[in-house]
Amino acid sequence: MTDSFEPTIIGFTCNWCSYRAADLAGTARIKYPPNVRLIRLMCSGRIDPTFVFKALANGADGVMITGCHPGECHYIEQNYKALRRFQLMRRTLQGFGVEPGRIRLVWASAAEGARFASEVTAFVEEVRALGPLHWGKNGTVPAIAAPATIQKEEVPA
Amino acid sequence: MSDYILYPGCSMETGARAYYDSLKAISKPIGLNLKEIDDWNCCGATEYFGISKTPAYALIARNLALAAEEANGTRKLVAPCSACYLNLVKADHYMREQPKFGRQVNEALAAGNLSYKPGSLDIHHLLDVIIYDIGLDVVEKNVVRPLKGVRVAPYLGCMVPRPDYDHRWSDHDLPVELDMLLKTLGADVVDYPLKTECCGGHMPQISPATAFEMLRRLISVADEREADVMTTICPMCQLNIDGYQGEMNGFFGTNYHMPILFFTQLMGLAFGIEPKELGFGLELVSAKNVLDAIGVKTPPEAPTPPVPPRKPRKPEGLPMPTPLTNPQIETLKKEVTK
């Protein structure tokens, strides 16, 4: 079944490097599998572990976190914070009994479209190898759980 | 005090017996406890790589595996022979650099119920250990018969300061470690620019002409710079310069007489150990002149070696840039001038 399995992956990108890398991959017409859906943040430092766990809990099979290379952060050093949170998240996932390999941290500068594409390709393969992640009640049947989750989100935080 | 696993290498028991004898003689006073690997095998020198890759590395890896097994507590493996040292380091390094290759080598080892985890040993050359672990201050304490007035050309050869994967040496071309050691022994160190040039390796067996030319360069420069003796840290270098000097003289019609000793022999000498214990006399080009030089002299007041002329008070010409300060070298210098 894993052969036909197409993983769904949520990718977080930083507005200054990795999102532009994705743009560049596009303009350079570099092909990669369509399993990744990107969210644009201003900085990898913005990533709240909740985002990652929520994505996995609500049906994503993997999460890709991308940012500027160490020392080249648009906001000077925030990507280091992302790095620290990433380590933390891996450990937490292990605690949950989820393969830490389902999240991946990628540094990609605005000039590294090719790198971005190859990293996505590699990650998709890794997650495909891991198989689908049935996590949380909603797991693979999102439709049923859908209204609920949406409602929850609409309650003012 | 500090324990090390020793990989002697074939030549230490044959061609370089003087090296082994002198090493044994000096290791006690400087508190260097060496434990020889049981049933070690040849490292394959530079020959096996050219025949077949995997067997070459498996051959080396067997020694690493054995060493790692015996290495309870201590991780430090020390090799006195340059070629052996490099091969051991290289195997470890490439097995780390290319995990796939590492697995392959281990697969071969498995056939002998052995395995080696890359990076689990800390591999050093003997000189490195003496300088950076034992320390020149300890060496200095043992000097009872300074080699005053003996002009020594320090010669390291290739394979220890290069490729130097772990950046342990002060320089690739002109490292100062050996000079510092010799100064500590009270010797008069010759500024020898070819200290890491090649001795020809196995060329005498393959292309004599090439080898002899290389030897000529080394010996002639040592001779021009009025060295009484060369000293080395490598059995191969010693063998080539010592063993083939005669043939080389014949080849060029020269008559150089440039003895070459192992640095451990000079250490022992300065420590006041009997020359016989240090394997003196095993060299083909006799180093008797060195013994005479010290034998006759009494340590305290000896003619101080000619000091280089001071910079004139009034600067003439254009000033030279100040030498680059390398913290590693600086600490060494301090120790020596203690």
Next chain:
Amino acid sequence: MTEAVSISSTPISDPRQIEDQTLLKEVASRTAGVSNLEMCIQCGTCGGSCPSAVEMEHTPRRLFAMLRAGMREDALKSNTPWICVSCYHCVVRCPQNIHIPDVMYTLKTMAVDAKLVQDSTAPDFSQTFIDMVEEYGRSFEIGLASRHYLKHFPLRLTNMMPMGMGMLSKKRMNLTPTRIKNMKQLKAILKRAKELEAEQ
């Protein structure tokens, strides 16, 4: 390897000779560690640093260019790898961190496999040396020397005599080889290693 020979079976002078695009990759993949061979910028630091370059038919740089050009036969015929003394000057100076001596080792192996070695002195020396090691687990100078010199430099033996005698009289050469205890183990390891080498 057999197909390697067939590829380069047409003489180099033949303009129709097909460039062997697989050569560079093959050399790189057969070299221990990460060779960086493909990174060469042809600056010549290696050829400039080499203490024995004078004796070489091609400087290392030129040899690498030939590998790129897919000139398999010419490259493997070259005496360059056999003249390399593994002094590592080129390695530490190479601006692209190419493992030059290791590439040379690979080329030696490939040359022997492809039976393209011109002068057999060096390969024979290595082989004799290795035979001893595989036999005893230790090197055995006198056996090596006598065998090697008799074959390649019979005339040199007279000049060698003083040295040889010196070495013997000073017991710097053993008349009998030393053998390691667990030869069985070593042989097993090497056997497996050879199989693995052959597999790729």
Next chain:
Amino acid sequence: MTENMIENTSSNDDQEKIGVYVCHCGTNIAGVVDVVQVAEWAAKYLKHRGVVIAREYKFMCSSLGQELIEKDIKELGLNRVIVAACSPHMHEKTFRTACANAGLNPFMCEMVSIREQVSWVHTDKVAATAKAKAMISGGVERVRHNVPLEPIVVPINPATLIVGGGIAGIQSALEIADAGFHVYLVEREPSIGGHMAQFDKTFPTLDCSACILTPKMFSAGSHPNITLLTYSEVEKVDGYVGNFTVTVRKKARKLDEEVCTGCGICQEKCPRKVIDDVFEAGLGYRKAIYTPFPQAVPNRPVLDVANCTYYEKGTCKACEIFCAPKAIRFDQQDEILTLQVGNIVLATGYQLFDARRITNYGYGRLTNVFTSLEIERLTNAAGPTNGNVVLRDGKTAPKTVGIIHCVGSRDKNFNNYCSAICCMQSLKFAHLIHERTGATIYNFYIDIRAASKDYDEFYQRVLEEGTLFVRGKVAEITDVPRMESEKGKLIIQVEDTLVGKQRRIPVDMVVLSAGLEARSDSKEVAKTFGISCSFNGWFIEKHPKLDPIATMTEGIFIAGCAQGPKDIPASVAQGAAAAARVLGRIEQKQMALEPVRASVIEEKCSGCRICNGLCPFNAITFHEDRMVTEINPALCQGCGTCVAACPAGAITGTGFSNEQIMAQIDGLLMLNVEPEPVTA
């Protein structure tokens, strides 16, 4: 400002009316994504999420496309817009402006990049179309939580700080000053002029460096709009674009600049000779009290305390004794100045690669090996040898000279980049040394890079002059001869790669064309000014191609070699460009900042201070009295790190709020899509 943002977030109960616009981009998108199907799908399956209209159109960015959106906003009363087209970096402004024109707050419009992220990178039409749908659904969920935002407007202080008095800094300063605005020009050394002042001739025109630089230095020194702060360093920078507060340390010159006449008697009488490592590149001497060179601006000496006999022994005072106007002040202390500026230009320049690091080239060990900067001084008529090119002995002229390119450049062991100027500089030396000495000149190069106006022509000229070119990176330089002809020479050992043979070339003098490096303290400087620098220490520009002058930090611009190796024309151009950018800002008098900011909801802030340490822009301040944290919206750059870190969820990031992102995740996972379409 913080307040009304909160209001906006809370007062968000009006019914969402979302318009979805799917662009064909000709065939760029439509070629792979079934845009018609996507639009229909959105209209049908996202209806219950507030999508009232979904259209597809050939070119949404065309005026017709924009009108379509504007019309719908007016007629259907849309309050949210999703444009599924190219990357927001391409057309976000376009569509937000369109919305604004129709009276909708521009920040209620979001783009979904189905070109760069879908049609251009995927081939499988079905999968691509599916992904496009998912991304739109994500966009829809996100935009539901968008709130109207007002740009933050800050006033611009017309004064400008320029750091670094090299040619780039001088150019920048003059441009701004001439436009009638005030400039503070801060220089670390006693005089402005930078490296260019050390040079003799400039390539490829060979006009005299001093002749073209000195006038500029002079006008910078005498300009009514320029305050020159030499022998000074910036210590601290506070504030943000429009109003920076800069702290400058003016090091004590130990003399009263007002009283001093610059007559120079003090340096004439000073008994203490010191090797001049800075201006003379270690080749010449200066006194303990000195002006680095005759045309120095300002023409006021500094007293180098470290080397002054008086400060060592307590006697001497020769300078004071001979100073007619009595300007010497031994007790003078450093001054701390505080400047108020609106914009900052960093032109801190480069430093020369330390050639001693390449031991096989023997610089510092072999007497007649020189660096490029030393040769600049040797060839300079005002230099230590009055322009005579001689060996280290100070007399002998070389008969053969080897010039080595790429020293420390294009080498993974040192600097892996090309220093850009070395080729031309080496060609210049070849010409000058040949001209002065008639010596035979060798150039050792890997590649000749003469790619600029009239550069290759200069190469041709040097070839004509009989310079010998050897293609090969020099392996080593030694004084150990192998044959008679090499005795007493420096031997350059190299592979002549065009011949394919190793050569040993004996010469009298070796010139190392050392590369350019970022200043050793560039990383600290970057930190002080809140900008980032690359691994190699070069300051990072906002965009490598489209904005090499601005930095990621608003109000801070870079010029000259501080941004990367470049030659004089390029430095001047960049200096001028930076000035133009600053002037543009000043003319605006105020500027609007993207309202992507973090703000604290004080009621929720527990005062835990976790966020306090996270902000590299010092935008976060803690109020001890109220025990709450506040974020200065003008300082905040909107990275959102604090938002993510706040355990109480008390910090909201406008434009990238938790609600928006959480919702977008669900949208991307299609959790919002009804199994069956809700029929209207």
